[in-house]
Amino acid sequence: MSKFILWGNYCENALEKRQPYRKAHLDGLAKQKESGVLVTLGPTEDNTQVFGIYEAEDEATVRKLIENDPYWQHGIWTEYEVKAWIQAF
Template structure:
């Protein structure tokens, strides 16, 4: 399977605004991790950007996971970009 990276941005006051969606978001990520699709995902320390690494059949698969995430659907993530990644080391 190919590897993909996700870069994205959070809305302002994301820590506060994410509260109603956080549990569903974490449960979805845990399922992706369990299925072997999600390698890692998390925010930058200043909570303005999100970064993730996925192993998937296609970029479309990763984009569909992002689009179905409660953070995307409720405006916590405000933009994202997915790129195929070549792991050199």
């Protein structure tokens, strides 16, 4: 398994706009965490960006998880980048 990092941006007024999708978003993340593919994920303190660490077979798997998330599908996350990551420590 390889590790990948996610960096992404939130839309304007994300805290308000995310409300209808928040439960489905969190439920999906909990399932990813239980399966071991999601290591951690969360917003920056100013709620403008999202950061995550995944452990998956390949980048395509991570991209599929992100793009199936309600936050991506409903424009709460507006753009993202995935990079393979080497955990040195």
